[in-house]
Amino acid sequence: xxxxxxxxxxxxxxxxxxxxxxxxxxxxxxxxxxxxxxxxxxxxxxxxxxxxxxxxxxxxxxxxxxxxxxxxxxxxxxxxxxxxxxxxxxxxxxxxxxxxxxxxxxxxxxxxxxxxxxxxxxxxxxxxxxxxxxxxxxxxxxxxxxxxxxxxxxxxxxxxxxxxxxxxxxxxxxxxxxxxxxxxxxxxxxxxxxxxxxxxxxxxxxxxxxxxxxxxxxxxxxxxxxxxxxxxxxxxxxxxxxxxxxxxxxxxxxxxxxxxxxxxxxxxxxxxxxxxxxxxxxxxxxxxxxxxxxxxxxxxxxxxxxxxxxxxxxxxxxxxxxxx
Amino acid sequence: xxxxxxxxxxxxxxxxxxxxxxxxxxxxxxxxxxxxxxxxxxxxxxxxxxxxxxxxxxxxxxxxxxxxxxxxxxxxxxxxxxxxxxxxxxxxxxxxxxxxxxxxxxxxxxxxxxxxxxxxxxxxxxxxxxxxxxxxxxxxxxxxxxxxxxxxxxxxxxxxxxxxxxxxxxxxxxxxxxxxxxxxxxxxxxxxxxxxxxxxxxxxxxxxxxxxxxxxxxxxxxxxxxxxxxxxxxxxxxxxxxxxxxxxxxxxxxxxxxxxxxxxxxxxxxxxxxxxxxxxxxxxxxxxxxxxxxxxxxxxxxxxxxxxxxxxxxxxxxxxxxxxxxxxxxxxxxxxxxxxxxxxxxxxxxxxxxxxxxxxxxxxxxxxx
Ligand SMILES: Cc1ncc(C[n+]2csc(CCOP(=O)(O)OP(=O)(O)O)c2C)c(N)n1
Ligand SMILES: [Mg+2]
Numbered sequence: 001x002x003x004x005x006x007x008x009x010x011x012x013x014x015x016x017x018x019x020x021x022x023x024x025x026x027x028x029x030x031x032x033x034x035x036x037x038x039x040x041x042x043x044x045x046x047x048x049x050x051x052x053x054x055x056x057x058x059x060x061x062x063x064x065x066x067x068x069x070x071x072x073x074x075x076x077x078x079x080x081x082x083x084x085x086x087x088x089x090x091x092x093x094x095x096x097x098x099x100x101x102x103x104x105x106x107x108x109x110x111x112x113x114x115x116x117x118x119x120x121x122x123x124x125x126x127x128x129x130x131x132x133x134x135x136x137x138x139x140x141x142x143x144x145x146x147x148x149x150x151x152x153x154x155x156x157x158x159x160x161x162x163x164x165x166x167x168x169x170x171x172x173x174x175x176x177x178x179x180x181x182x183x184x185x186x187x188x189x190x191x192x193x194x195x196x197x198x199x200x201x202x203x204x205x206x207x208x209x210x211x212x213x214x215x216x217x218x219x220x221x222x223x224x225x226x227x228x229x230x231x232x233x234x235x236x237x238x239x240x241x242x243x244x245x246x247x248x249x250x251x252x253x254x255x256x257x258x259x260x261x262x263x264x265x266x267x268x269x270x271x272x273x274x275x276x277x278x279x280x281x282x283x284x285x286x287x288x289x290x291x292x293x294x295x296x297x298x299x300x301x302x303x304x305x306x307x308x309x310x311x312x313x314x315x316x317x318x319x320x321x322x323x324x
Numbered sequence: 325x326x327x328x329x330x331x332x333x334x335x336x337x338x339x340x341x342x343x344x345x346x347x348x349x350x351x352x353x354x355x356x357x358x359x360x361x362x363x364x365x366x367x368x369x370x371x372x373x374x375x376x377x378x379x380x381x382x383x384x385x386x387x388x389x390x391x392x393x394x395x396x397x398x399x400x401x402x403x404x405x406x407x408x409x410x411x412x413x414x415x416x417x418x419x420x421x422x423x424x425x426x427x428x429x430x431x432x433x434x435x436x437x438x439x440x441x442x443x444x445x446x447x448x449x450x451x452x453x454x455x456x457x458x459x460x461x462x463x464x465x466x467x468x469x470x471x472x473x474x475x476x477x478x479x480x481x482x483x484x485x486x487x488x489x490x491x492x493x494x495x496x497x498x499x500x501x502x503x504x505x506x507x508x509x510x511x512x513x514x515x516x517x518x519x520x521x522x523x524x525x526x527x528x529x530x531x532x533x534x535x536x537x538x539x540x541x542x543x544x545x546x547x548x549x550x551x552x553x554x555x556x557x558x559x560x561x562x563x564x565x566x567x568x569x570x571x572x573x574x575x576x577x578x579x580x581x582x583x584x585x586x587x588x589x590x591x592x593x594x595x596x597x598x599x600x601x602x603x604x605x606x607x608x609x610x611x612x613x614x615x616x617x618x619x620x621x622x623x624x625x626x627x628x629x630x631x632x633x634x635x636x637x638x639x640x641x642x643x644x645x646x647x648x649x650x651x652x653x654x655x656x657x658x659x660x661x662x663x664x665x666x667x668x669x670x671x672x673x674x675x676x677x678x679x680x681x682x683x684x685x686x687x688x689x690x691x692x693x
Binding site for chain 1: 372373376377378398399400401402403404405428429431432466467468469470471472637638639640642643644645646647650651683690691692693
């Protein structure tokens, strides 16, 4: 796939992958300070899906997400400063300190919100697509979910309605093979997720979720089709979470995932793959990559500084925003 | 965790003479499940993460190894369907224990709980029984926020046909869980996460604590405090503090919300003439209001002052520690409320900085979950 893509696009994909990775790694570094006082679900290892999909989105397209939401927010170009401020529970945060890591939003880029109750945003994204369709908009609604969301009744009810009304919505399932510590084979029978969704009449795609250009191309196909009014689509992207389900540490010692499996997936690191591929084709040099990283790190430094120096919400803010 | 005063009080109240064994609340829960499964083949436990390495805050660790994967099961993220499945198993002779790590997740199954579990005995004229336990963990703190730390006990207590149990001590946790498993009705068994690591003396034998009985956990004569679950910890702290101010507080652990033992509270109020209710749920329509209503109905003439309550404000939980410190009431709020109810606002009080931050159950907790 990479052959067909121009160098500029690839550099921009690499940039976004590195951006998310470095933000997540910074959270991991800062978390032991105990100033980020909320549960965090990192996307390290899974960045290619958010990046590949969002590269095809326009600013006016809507994105919804779940507990593992940082990558989606960042790929949709949500504000980095407000993101870090929210991690720190500050009044300048993207949810004004009411949401923390699991409830983030940036309406300036139409990142419409993430919530941690599994599958909760799926019907909400369908509802947003309903509005788009009613307004005859060319924009689409996208919802990211994990593999466990497929097990919730509301997922099936939502795809049924989306198909029934031919709504412009893209469902993206990041299948990382686990729900917390429980492997997928203890939760779902042996069959393909896409086969279940196909049976509901949706256009379905399977893709290697650790290959950013593949994700990019597949989601381009799906999104173009949705924009043409051809109805909802579903992408299953296989991937793997590197660190613990919730929190910033590695939890390999717990033994719920075997060493070989972890090593196999780490060797498929989406960033390493893209870097090596591009370097072998002389599309980028080690030095240029370093430069990209340095620039990102500077932005992160600034955002963290902004977050740390921002004030906590005021006592009176507690009572704000219950009703309009 | 450091021993809190609630541990001391319970140890004082519930210790039997002779051999004493200390157990944490989570271990007492595990022992209740273990002994119930050993006694009765028809008992099984299912829930997201039940056999995983963390075992629902430790409460199910080792059970799958002992009883196998047909009786100790993980499950798909299908809370509503699995609640129905457990009801189906229950009416046909099994005794399911369904477990939710957060009350917020049980909301996906509210249809099966309220429309079916609570009703199938009644609507078929008593021909079917629904002997199941739904264990639900509630909590607070560490930026869990609006969808991961609600305290919705009042919602369940509102529904006819459900029993609602909320133990505070390890001793009661074991005895009440055994009773709940033996009960032929659906029991909502609510555990506050901040109690899981508190120790108490817990006998080794298979014993039960009856559902539907409150308990005086600290005797007093000036005012009655009735509290649910974790709020008993704050109540005991407040009672200890007030004792130094020569104010004697009677604390009653409500223990069962439904069926409610209002007798024990009313008897106490007849003695003290004053009632303060503490609940970890919201203010409007919360369980504290129910207790106040009962006492007002049944013991009005014994009241020397208007009954009061301390609850969460009518607000979703914010995540910022800058806001939660104004959100969760603690023992100092109780102390001040008691003084004002007794007309002793002038008594000087000062509270030292808590050694544990407000958003953590104890200092060993470092996040994230
Ligand atoms: C309805 C509901 N049940 C349980 C949970 C607890 N929980 C939070 S994240 C999670 C894992 C979900 O797995 P998946 O959807 O595959 O996403 P991943 O974490 O793997 O990205 C679970 C079980 C929840 N948040 N909501
Ligand atoms: Mg998963």
